[in-house]
Amino acid sequence: MIYPIVAYGDPVLRKECRDIEKGELDVKQLAEDMFETMYAASGVGLAAPQIGKDIRIFVVDGQPINENLDEDEEPNPSLVGFKKVFINAEILEEDGDDWAYEEGCLSIPDVRAEVYRPEKVKIKYFDTDWNEHIEEYEDIAARIIQHEYDHIDGILFTDLISPLKKQLLKKKLTNISKGVVNADYKMRFAKK
Template structure:
């Protein structure tokens, strides 16, 4: 397992169209394991293979919901007990995903992306989708999704077409985001 470098805008490799996965082998398992390690390290909730420079139709998602059964843990910083729920890991892999019947109803989420670090913007997408995808063994799955999972899957699937969330914004808003990012980088 290894942490791979996450490509950031304006890297032209993020604009590549990802190719379908046809071989479900050890190499694919290694890629997925590395993608999870890279995503958790970042940390993020979703990552497409193209973001680590591999233009294949492979996505990993883990919304890492707060665990309602977890004990509150003391925060290291100040000795006070915060209800800082440990998160449950719910890693999910989507290979060659497709969207069937997106809902007419739309929902707006404030989205971010590991390839556009520390920038957030509101994007409107279908509120519910039915998704079809393959797992690491090539088995096909179908599921109805809504809320954050539907948004996240659609956001990650955009990467497969070389689309970033900022591409959904007006030109003006997109330029503002990119300028802010440039400023942050210079400050660093």
């Protein structure tokens, strides 16, 4: 099932999400639906608040980044086989130098900005079989995780950009919250 993507301005994107209780819902089906929704919108990550659910689950698949490279570009090794579901995730540690990368978000179409994040992350989470994992990621994989993890804490990438850039984007963000945006996927707007 493909969900509409919740647009910037909806209060669910600002909620700190709650943990999922084992057996509370079919996490395998939800994860499958989230992947389907993410692929339909050409994303590499999707968090539950982006489909209107205030629960701690997000999905990632960085392989499309490697598949859409120019001929002269090398695939990013951190993204090979990087397709995962994170349930009740907890970042244990962020390490390394902060580095800039232009990020975007399915909930904020046509807006991109440089965001600085640490280069490594150590995270604890459950998979869809409720097995606990503690893993470390770096480079783009770490960034995708950090971006989606922020979503389940009610943080958007636009919160992490410079005040000047935020001011320059103000009108665009206001328009998105009002439903004035062109996205090639179905969206849900709070104030439309």
